[in-house]
Amino acid sequence: MGRKKALTKEDVFKATREILMKEGLHGVHFKKLASKLDVGRSTLYEYFENKDDLLLAYMKTLMDEMNEKVEKIPSQIPPNEKLYELLKIILTHAQIHQIDQMIRELQSSNKQMASFFRDELHVDLMKTYDLMIQWIEEAMERELWSREMDSNLIGDLLFHSILLPSRNKIGVEELASQLFSMIENGVSLKKK
Amino acid sequence: MGRKKALTKEDVFKATREILMKEGLHGVHFKKLASKLDVGRSTLYEYFENKDDLLLAYMKTLMDEMNEKVEKIPSQIPPNEKLYELLKIILTHAQIHQIDQMIRELQSSNKQMASFFRDELHVDLMKTYDLMIQWIEEAMERELWSREMDSNLIGDLLFHSILLPSRNKIGVEELASQLFSMIENGVSLKKK
Amino acid sequence: MGRKKALTKEDVFKATREILMKEGLHGVHFKKLASKLDVGRSTLYEYFENKDDLLLAYMKTLMDEMNEKVEKIPSQIPPNEKLYELLKIILTHAQIHQIDQMIRELQSSNKQMASFFRDELHVDLMKTYDLMIQWIEEAMERELWSREMDSNLIGDLLFHSILLPSRNKIGVEELASQLFSMIENGVSLKKK
Amino acid sequence: MGRKKALTKEDVFKATREILMKEGLHGVHFKKLASKLDVGRSTLYEYFENKDDLLLAYMKTLMDEMNEKVEKIPSQIPPNEKLYELLKIILTHAQIHQIDQMIRELQSSNKQMASFFRDELHVDLMKTYDLMIQWIEEAMERELWSREMDSNLIGDLLFHSILLPSRNKIGVEELASQLFSMIENGVSLKKK
DNA sequence: TATGAATGAGTGTTCATTCAT
DNA sequence: GATGAATGAACACTCATTCAT
Known part of the structure; x- marks a missing residue:
């Protein structure tokens, strides 16, 4: 005050x-x-013109913040390492996961600005998502990762890992490490 | 009329x-x-007495439906196979993931019926979750699965897989299969 | 508009x-x-936050108004004269009698503000009531009034006299005078 | 059940x-x-045709019950003793005091039956009230009671004594006795 | 007689939004 | 820029009452 x-x-x-x-x-x-x-x-x-405007602008700042970090991932490292960096970024930007929910709720509003903004947001969100998919496929092409798995599934898994409650328990670093290790190597002790 | x-x-x-x-x-x-x-x-x-009552009753039917299926998982099969069956059940009951959200939103309401019901729901939800964790640990004890991974993390991953949008694209069966395979074997082609 | x-x-x-x-x-x-x-x-x-809030705030103003007048009753006059002054004050604050009823009806509401306010109101109401009882007992101690009568009964009679419809017919002054005279001397013409 | x-x-x-x-x-x-x-x-x-109908019918039974007792008061006893009997009857029919409140609330309803019934009720209520006033005036005529007091005020006092909360504390008999004694003789110890 | 089912009118409450200053 | 004041639209919930069976 x-x-x-x-x-x-x-x-x-x-x-x-x-x-x-x-x-x-x-x-x-x-x-x-x-x-x-x-x-x-x-x-x-x-x-702000209205509530939608505020929320969308807020989300835009979140996206920008995140995108900025994503762009800093060095381009010369192997794709799976890039994906590990990306996972850590996603996990530290937990608020991102609210965007999905918000976008759905904003469906009902018709304001032009809002819908324009919404599209822009979606583009940003998609840009990162697409980049991620691109890296996954690169990992497959370079025969680092298996092609048996749908690349969108891996992408979704990484993207939605923000929702895992364990984040609060074991911390972002540890979660990222364990999760990525599991994605790469699995948990089974049987020899492949 | x-x-x-x-x-x-x-x-x-x-x-x-x-x-x-x-x-x-x-x-x-x-x-x-x-x-x-x-x-x-x-x-x-x-x-229904009120909105909470309706929502909670609805969720209860969902839980009951799911729990019934969970109880039918044969007890003699190995824990990792049980977990695969559980994963399929969870994925076909997509609405379940709303329960967490609802419970949180319903915290604010004070109605007695609702809070009683809420607790009951929570117990049901936890029962399934605990069962899952138990199976995971059994898999570790029998040296089927590695102990390197936090069992809660694996549990959360299975439980929250309902949120994966890929479910709509590739279907429940395929999603369950690929996801479980990834959890067990990972995607890396490098030899361990 | x-x-x-x-x-x-x-x-x-x-x-x-x-x-x-x-x-x-x-x-x-x-x-x-x-x-x-x-x-x-x-x-x-x-x-006002809600209906209870409004009603309680309204009653509070009534109580405050009345309490202010009660506090102005000179302390050096004999207790029965104090009671006469109090009776007149009560009769001019006819709305007071609604407080009892309201408090009872508001029991069902659980809002915190309301219950806090309600308690405060009750304390104010009781303060005046207790003061009245105290004066009645003082009148008995000084042997101005008989001990045969229950002091609470006399108190209730004074307090509830606001409900007498005669107030509208013969006016507050006259009602107070006649009523007080009756309480003190009775209506019987037989010698005691 | x-x-x-x-x-x-x-x-x-x-x-x-x-x-x-x-x-x-x-x-x-x-x-x-x-x-x-x-x-x-x-x-x-x-x-019952509707809620008003029910409430009015209920009140009518109350009135009838009470009127029946009132009619049994022996006609040969002195008016002040009759009034004492009446006071006891009124005090045992505590529900009567709700009639006032109900009648007020029923003002808003326009149903013919209800308004007819309401009038009838009022007549019954008035009959008893008038009888009471009549006895009071008889007591004055016979010089048992003083004429200084407005007879309506005495009547109202008797009639509204049902509202006194002391009824619950000291019981009907004692309340009637003390109250009537006060009305007749007052509480003052000073010689008249 | 009895009732299950449905309903409309009314009340409390919240919240985004407008507008004159 | 900033704000105090006011508001309408929307939603939760209650209750007397009707009607077909």
Whole structure:
């Protein structure tokens, strides 16, 4: 409380993230945001056209943040190592998994801006997903990984690993390591 | 006005399932249910005390359905084969994954019936989860599976595999087969 | 639509009082209040969290108003004269008698604020009631009044005299005077 | 539970009385009545046209019961003794005090039957009230009681004594005795 | 007589959104 | 920019009442 400096979009995003993590998508509404930020409810409309606009903009920042890290993965390392790096990035950006849910809920809204933005988001999301698939197939081509497995299945598995509750128990590093090891080598002790 | 063949709880569950799959938990409200079933909104209250009651009863039927199948898994087969059977069951009961989400959202409600029901549900859910963990550890004891992997991680992976969108693309049977193969043998072609 | 001079809590209390007197507790609902005040129903929720909150806040103002007057009764006058002053105050605050009823009806609500407020109200109500009993007993100790009568009965009689419909016919002053005279001297003409 | 014998109006009145005493007028509705009586809700409509009809009929039985006792008061005893008897009758028919409240709530209903019935009730209520006033004035004429007091005030006091909570504490007999003694002789120890 | 089934009207409550200052 | 005030649309829930069997 005690707002003096002008409100920024970043302030709003920060508050949004906090509510989202504590109470889920359902708990995010302008009344709560406004009181958390100690501004009038209507003030938020100076920054965002409507709720969808806010949520989509928030998600965009998440995506951008993540994409930035993904782009930093060195291009010369082997594809499976790239995928390991990607897995770690995905696991540290846990909020990402809410995007699916949000996009579904936003289906009902018809605003033009929103739908435009939504498409853009989807493109970003897909870009990363496609990159991942590309690396998987590269691993197969180089005969590092078996072709028996559907590459989309592996991709989905990596992408949805953010949902695993174990993340909270054993930590991101350990989870990434164990999970990736399992994907590569399996758990069976029988000789292949 | 046209009085028709008495509505049944099953009718309501069916409509609930449809909405749940199309629009998510958020989309389930009595207005929509009522219009879908072509009855008055208040009619639903003759069958269910309140919204929580409806949702929990619905989830209970899902759990019961699934538990029944789980109990039919033969006890004499090796634990990893049991786990494969379990995986297939979990994948065919895709709605199950909504239970976690629902339970969390229902935390806020204080109705006695609901909280009683909620606990019961949780117990059922946990029973299956614990059984799964037990089988995993049995597989490790019998030296079928490696101990390097956290058993909870494997469990979570199996349990959350319902979320994988590939299910719709390649079908339950194929998904189960590929996923389980990957869990056991991994995708790497390098010799261990 | 016509935006007017900001609504105040006092406006709402005034409307509440009017409805309460005309139609009783049962007649107070947000729809009626809103239409009486010529605002939207939801506007009231900007001022009061919920119905209980409104009713309890309203009662609190009544209690405060009355308690303030009670505290002004001079302490040096004899107890029976104090009681006469108290009777007059009670009779001019006719709405007070609704508090008992309301408190009973509000038992069913579980809101925290409400229950907190309710307790506070009850304490205020009891404070005045206890003060009254104390004065009655003082009157007995000083041998102004007979001990034959249960002091709680006298207290209840004074407290519930607000319910006497005669108040409207003969006016507060006259009612207080006659009633108090009867309590002190009775109506019988036979010598004791 | 376990209804075999045909339902009677008396059964319904009994259940109504019980709910009324336990939960107040607000708690009386057909759903609760039906479940308490173990009959279908709609069955009640075979016995009473609507809710008002039921409540008014119930009140009528109360009035009849009371009037019957009032008529048994011997006519040869002095008026103040009659009034004492009347006070005891009133105090044992505590439910009577709900009539006022009910009548007020029923104002809103327009049904012809109801309004006819309501008037009849009022007449009965008034009959007793008028009788009481008549006795009070007789007591004044015979110079048993002082004329200083408004006879309506005395009447109201007797009539509304049912509301005194002390009734539960010290019992009807004692309450009647103390109250009547106070009305006749007052509490003051000063010589008149 | 009895009832199962259905319902409409009404009430409490939430929340995104608008608008004048 | 900022905000206080107001609001409408939507949803949960209750209850008296009707109607076909």
